[in-house]
Amino acid sequence: MVETCYIPKDLAEALRIRKETGAHPIAGGTDLMVSHRRGTGVVPKFPWPVIIITQLKELQKIEVEDGEVSIYAGSTCHEIEVSELVPYQVRKAASLMGAQSLRNLATIGGNICNASPKGDLPVPLIMLDARVELVSATGKRQMLLDEFIDGPKRTKLQDDELLARIIIPQPKAPFTYLWYRKIGTRRANAISKLSMSAAATVDTHGIIVDFRSANGASGPKVARSRAVEETIIGLSVDVLAERLPAFLDAYDAILSPQAMPQYRRSSTRKMLEHFLSEVSRRPDTTIIE
Numbered sequence: 001m002v003e004t005c006y007i008p009k010d011l012a013e014a015l016r017i018r019k020e021t022g023a024h025p026i027a028g029g030t031d032l033m034v035s036h037r038r039g040t041g042v043v044p045k046f047p048w049p050v051i052i053i054t055q056l057k058e059l060q061k062i063e064v065e066d067g068e069v070s071i072y073a074g075s076t077c078h079e080i081e082v083s084e085l086v087p088y089q090v091r092k093a094a095s096l097m098g099a100q101s102l103r104n105l106a107t108i109g110g111n112i113c114n115a116s117p118k119g120d121l122p123v124p125l126i127m128l129d130a131r132v133e134l135v136s137a138t139g140k141r142q143m144l145l146d147e148f149i150d151g152p153k154r155t156k157l158q159d160d161e162l163l164a165r166i167i168i169p170q171p172k173a174p175f176t177y178l179w180y181r182k183i184g185t186r187r188a189n190a191i192s193k194l195s196m197s198a199a200a201t202v203d204t205h206g207i208i209v210d211f212r213s214a215n216g217a218s219g220p221k222v223a224r225s226r227a228v229e230e231t232i233i234g235l236s237v238d239v240l241a242e243r244l245p246a247f248l249d250a251y252d253a254i255l256s257p258q259a260m261p262q263y264r265r266s267s268t269r270k271m272l273e274h275f276l277s278e279v280s281r282r283p284d285t286t287i288i289e
């Protein structure tokens, strides 16, 4: 049972309804239907009008323009995991979400706007400096995804707006090392206990010219610190091993002590140590599994 359910035919109509009624969007419904469930076989009840946006073709594209990848908000996890336009870590994160049946429904827009600290897609997207584009009947605006997600279950979305797309900029130089790891209770249908996305670029002289790392399920929102990353950037891979303990201590300090018990902190440390030791060891462009 819902108060009122709108099914707009296109994005312009959806934005007009959103402006006039403030109806809440439903995309795949895999978060909303569960959070408002009332029991087996009973239709969920929403306390506000809803607007179904699953059918909006304008929100179902993945494209590249001027080197930037745009994943529109209605793209499902399955569409993302099979798209060759999407960076490796985002595809990998999408491929490990829930089971196939969930990935056919769950959208990237829903995963971001749900703003769960355990949500998987924001982790590689924040690591890649992704921006969001928000649209309303009166215009559009962009901001960094890291700023859009304000805290647990909180975003900067206004009542008349929809998330239209996520834009992933091109790194200055292609990454030479790519990595994504999710730790859950089991292989399928498991919410992350910890996840990490990392990338590095090493030039032909063995100098680390770019390094990024972001952690999910490790605090109120995705943990990332450019200042800590910069302590690694500019180093030769030859000195990485000796600088690693200081770097790992600095990284540990950005993880929330409340959200991260000791075993999760030491897992994070081991994952980073593994990634960086592989970076110093391997000669070529590679995905580190």
Ligand SMILES: Cc1cc2nc3c(=O)[nH]c(=O)nc-3n(C[C@H](O)[C@H](O)[C@H](O)COP(=O)(O)OP(=O)(O)OC[C@H]3O[C@@H](n4cnc5c(N)ncnc54)[C@H](O)[C@@H]3O)c2cc1C
Pocket (backbone or CB within 6 Å): 024, 025, 026, 027, 028, 029, 030, 031, 032, 033, 034, 053, 073, 074, 096, 097, 098, 099, 102, 105, 106, 107, 108, 109, 110, 111, 112, 113, 114, 118, 119, 120, 121, 157, 161, 162, 163, 164, 189, 190, 191, 192
């Ligand atoms: C069994 C199960 C397993 C799961 N496993 C995982 C997992 O492994 N990893 C993980 O991260 N999550 C997981 N989830 C959570 C969920 O599936 C994801 O967060 C999913 O991406 C939500 O997308 P959706 O389209 O279904 O969102 P919906 O439920 O439709 O919406 C979620 C929120 O986003 C808002 N919203 C949706 N689209 C827009 C838009 N375009 N603009 C503005 N607001 C919007 C809605 O109003 C709502 O507040 C799981 C859920 C279930 C039930």
